[in-house]
Amino acid sequence: xxxxxxxxxxxxxxxxxxxxxxxxxxxxxxxxxxxxxxxxxxxxxxxxxxxxxxxxxxxxxxxxxxxxxxxxxxxxxxxxxxxxxxxxxxxxxxxxxxxxxxxxxxxxxxxxxxxxxxxxxxxxxxxxxxxxxxxxxxxxxxxxxxxxxxxxxxxxxxxxxxxxxxxxxxxxxxxxxxxxxxxxxxxxxxxxxxxxxxxxxxxxxxxxxxxxxxxxxxxxxxxxxxxxxxxxxxxxxxxxxxxxxxxxxxxxxxxxxxxxxxxxxxxxxxxxxxxxxxxxxxxxxxxxxxxxxxxxxxxxxxxxxxxxxxxxxxxxxxxxxxxxxxxxxxxxxxxxxxxxxxxxxxxxxxxxxxxxxxxxxxxxxxxxxxxxxxxxxxxxxxxxxxxxxxxxxxxxxxxxxxxxxxxxxxxxxxxxxxxxxxxxxxxxxxxxxxxxxxxxxxxxxxxxxxxxxxxxxxxxxxxxxxxxxxxxxxxxxxxxxxxxxxxxxxxxxxxxxxxxxxxxxxx
Numbered sequence: 001x002x003x004x005x006x007x008x009x010x011x012x013x014x015x016x017x018x019x020x021x022x023x024x025x026x027x028x029x030x031x032x033x034x035x036x037x038x039x040x041x042x043x044x045x046x047x048x049x050x051x052x053x054x055x056x057x058x059x060x061x062x063x064x065x066x067x068x069x070x071x072x073x074x075x076x077x078x079x080x081x082x083x084x085x086x087x088x089x090x091x092x093x094x095x096x097x098x099x100x101x102x103x104x105x106x107x108x109x110x111x112x113x114x115x116x117x118x119x120x121x122x123x124x125x126x127x128x129x130x131x132x133x134x135x136x137x138x139x140x141x142x143x144x145x146x147x148x149x150x151x152x153x154x155x156x157x158x159x160x161x162x163x164x165x166x167x168x169x170x171x172x173x174x175x176x177x178x179x180x181x182x183x184x185x186x187x188x189x190x191x192x193x194x195x196x197x198x199x200x201x202x203x204x205x206x207x208x209x210x211x212x213x214x215x216x217x218x219x220x221x222x223x224x225x226x227x228x229x230x231x232x233x234x235x236x237x238x239x240x241x242x243x244x245x246x247x248x249x250x251x252x253x254x255x256x257x258x259x260x261x262x263x264x265x266x267x268x269x270x271x272x273x274x275x276x277x278x279x280x281x282x283x284x285x286x287x288x289x290x291x292x293x294x295x296x297x298x299x300x301x302x303x304x305x306x307x308x309x310x311x312x313x314x315x316x317x318x319x320x321x322x323x324x325x326x327x328x329x330x331x332x333x334x335x336x337x338x339x340x341x342x343x344x345x346x347x348x349x350x351x352x353x354x355x356x357x358x359x360x361x362x363x364x365x366x367x368x369x370x371x372x373x374x375x376x377x378x379x380x381x382x383x384x385x386x387x388x389x390x391x392x393x394x395x396x397x398x399x400x401x402x403x404x405x406x407x408x409x410x411x412x413x414x415x416x417x418x419x420x421x422x423x424x425x426x427x428x429x430x431x432x433x434x435x436x437x438x439x440x441x442x443x444x445x446x447x448x449x450x451x452x453x454x455x456x457x458x459x460x461x462x463x464x465x466x467x468x469x470x471x472x473x474x475x476x477x478x479x480x481x482x483x484x485x486x487x488x489x490x491x492x493x494x495x496x497x498x499x500x501x502x503x504x505x506x507x
Contacts, residue, residue, distance in 0.1 A: 018131045024057040025137040040142050044106055047075055051098045054138050058094050061267035066253050067095060073249060074099050078108060078185075079224035083244040085233050087255040087289045089268055092230040093190055097128060100186060104163045105143045109186045109226070112165045115215065117194050119169030123155045125190050126167045130157055170207050174218045183220040189243070190230040198235035208242055233291040236461065255289040297466040299432050300439055305448040308349040311377035314342035316489060318383040319370045320420075320482030322474055323363055323400060335474040337459075338366040340373055341482040343490075348438060348483050350446045353459040355475040364403040371415045387481055388419035420481060427477060428468045434480045434487075435466075444479075 031039070043050040048068065052059045066086075073082060086092045103109040114129075116122040132139065133146040140146060144160065151158040155167040164182075168174055170192060174184075189211070197203040219225040229247070231240040244250040253263055255273055262268045277285050286292040311317055321338040337355040341348060352373060354366040367384060374382045388396045396419060408414035424430055438444040450456045459475035466476055 021135045027141040064264040081227045081247040083229040083247045083250045086253045111184045122167035193238040299466040306445045316343040322478040336363045337474040337478040339478045
């Protein structure tokens with residue numbers, strides 16, 4: 001990892017950038033006023049030529065079709081919500097900047113907000129705008145001096161014509177962004193997600209709440225607003241994925257298309273893509289270049305899906321459930337899980353999973369749903385085990401059992417519950433020791449027809465995320481608990497004893 005640059009080095013880099021902008025934008029001082037107006041009019045009528053003329057050090061490769069289509073959406077719709085999940089090296093931020101300056105110079109937008117995961121990142125993203133407005137000879141020659149005497153700081157500046165730009169970090173107050181009664185009419189949200197925050201859904205929820213309740217409402221209702229979100233899908237639940245659900249358009253462009261070809265061959269050759277991808281891990285490549293985040297654990301690398309034998313033909317079938325003491329079905333509530341498992345010979349099958357943040361009442365309903373699944377599949381012996389260690393025992397006796405009896409009265413039957421009071425070893429090592437060998441040998445199989453079920457997807461992600469640091473292993477924990485019980489029964493059958501079982505255990 002490269003060392004973080006000092007403030008002094010950053011200043012040197014920006015000074016060099018400023019010099020390059022100045023040198024790259026020479027002007028024809030002998031051009032007549034009439035020819036100048038004609039040239040500007042012609043350029044403004046063709047945005048791609050406008051970009052190429054004013055930003056030669058950014059417009060270094062001819063655009064791909066997706067660039068042109070996307071820019072047309074922005075320049076043709078002053079009220080628009082666009083999410084760009086373009087791969088790295090496809091110029092998300094660079095193209096957005098060129099579009100913004102086109103809108104600013106042509107008077108179509110007046111108040112720009114640049115938003116990122118932190119204030120420093122927002123300032124960094126806004127810095128090229130500021131330097132270009134200071135140093136781009138062609139913009140200055142055609143649209144006049146831009147740098148004002150006052151209001152010209154790194155995080156907030158206003159041009160002489162009254163166009164304002166302001167950097168905002170996530171969570172900061174966006175109040176005070178009105179400029180001469182002009183509310184923000186362009187909001188760029190760039191690199192809003194971080195890897196660390198994406199590991200905590202509550203932090204993502206809080207950030208989304210800030211975007212929806214504090215940032216966007218700075219707009220005027222009567223004036224058009226553009227929102228452009230630039231960000232890869234770095235997690236299955238992140239700000240980008242959730243904002244995309246609200247957007248007018250969500251553009252997902254990977255480094256390669258569905259045929260395996262470069263989506264921007266004018267810039268990124270196949271050879272260069274191959275070279276880059278060979279230097280990073282598969283998971284990193286999927287996240288950064290293919291908008292396909294893979295939750296990387298340290299134990300399970302693949303989840304095996306396949307057809308499962310009918311439940312009634314399994315040699316052993318059971319339901320295993322892992323409750324938590326929380327009664328929340330949203331927010332910071334703990335995750336509960338219920339799984340239906342079967343064994344046939346040496347293979348173990350996961351038929352159905354319920355795993356989510358849920359209330360105690362919903363958890364009990366899932367137990368009954370699982371039991372009905374066994375009934376509908378003509379399973380003769382229906383066993384239901386609920387984890388009940390010493391910490392959970394009061395919760396089991398005082399909360400779960402009354403709910404089970406209550407639902408039982410409504411349903412006309414009480415499900416047979418056996419509390420699993422096994423003194424369990426460390427969760428990670430227990431899951432690793434039981435599930436990893438079965439999975440590695442292809443003997444842990446998940447029902448393929450359930451693959452797209454939201455609960456099974458959560459289970460899938462938790463299986464891949466099994467690691468010593470992971471806090472989300474509730475479904476694997478239940479699977480391990482059920483398989484361990486079935487394994488003990490195999491030992492009991494084959495050897496007429498069960499080593500290590502408590503004397504009062506009945507399986």
